[in-house]
Amino acid sequence: MDNLTHTLSGLIAARLYPAQKLSMKTRYIAGALAANAPDLDILLAPISSQLYIMHHRGETHSLLMLPLWALLLSWVFSRVFKGSNGWKDFYGLATVALMVHIIGDWITGYGTQLFAPFTNQTYSLGTTFIIDPVLTLILLGGFAAGLFMKNSMNPARVATLGVAIWIGTQFYWKQEAIKAGHAYAESQDWKTFTVSAEPRPLAPFNWTVLIQEGDRYHYAHLKLNIHTQQTAAPDTNWLSQALASFQPAEMADWKTLTKFGNxxxxxxxxxxxxxxxxxxxxxxxxxxxxxxxxxxxxxxxxxxxxxxxxxxxxxxxxxxxxxxxxxxxxxxxxxxxxxxxx
Structure with missing residues (x-):
């Protein structure tokens, strides 16, 4: 997930978290910082590109390591922000903000090492493209409304509910994309295969469906809410051309690649x-x-x-x-x- 969305999720978490001992300004700042802290793994990149790619969304995104990172952040915040009674005032907020970051990355298709350092297995719900303007706008709306309704948590609650509904909608369409992949594979009479679906931007109906059949991959870009062919004139803009590549399942342009060539x-x-x-x-x-x-x-x-x-x-x-x-x-x-x- 992009860092603007992580920041907004941290701000919403700060608004909802009942930390009366901290001012709202302090909670906002601490929540936003904590919600971005896991991406400090970028500091590995100058050391080694391979080290970074293998540990990105690793230890800093681990559910097992989360309590320790929350403790470290809480201690730092207690030294930076005056007027607190120590790290305990920040621990709950830091924990929640770190958790929403991890969830925000887990819902994308990249993969997150939830149980590092004991395993580097990655996990992904795979419902949401890494940059999702709708999700970002829901969070932004909740935060902005909360600035005007300072005595009410309702804007943050509505935003949280809106995000849950949006991800649920994406999850539904992912299952439909997987069904479309199974239908195509069965129409080809393939006996052994696996189907996956990767989210694509701007709409929950746009998916890239992948079918693995031994060392061969078959993939197509699908738009699941239509039944007519998508077209774009040659002189239209880049975005229109890209979106026109997504076709209804019954008109999909399936491509085949082999893992090792021929x-x-x-x-x-x-x-x-x-x-x-x-x-x-x-x-x-x-x-x-x-x-x-x-x-x-x-x-x-x-x-x-x-x-x-x-x-x-x-x-x-x-x-x-x-x-x-x-x-x-x-x-x-x-x-x-x-x-x-x-």
């Missing part, structure tokens, strides 16, 4: 995939597929992508590979330029 590419891709230098991506990717192989005089670059993040109008943000002859890890940036990823 022919000679398959052998090389399998070799690169198994190398220890690529351990971070084997852990990270839920739907890995060969993106391309670039051949250079000094050796090839073998690129993989995570199909969870393939979306219309958006260059894949998670494309990684190894480049010979030393087989170092690289990442393709949005312009397609390889960047060392160490």
């Amino acid at each position: 022919g000679l590419d398959n052998t090389l891709a399998r070799d690169i995939w198994a190398r220890p230098e690529f351990e971070f991506f084997r852990w990270f990717a839920s739907a890995p597929a060969l993106y391309r192989i670039d051949h250079h005089p000094n050796g090839p670059c073998v690129w993989f992508q995570d199909l969870r993040f393939v979306a219309p109008g958006r260059d894949g943000p998670f494309r990684f590979g190894l480049c010979g002859p030393e087989w170092k890890a690289y990442r393709l940036d949005r312009s397609g330029t390889p960047r060392l990823f160490d």
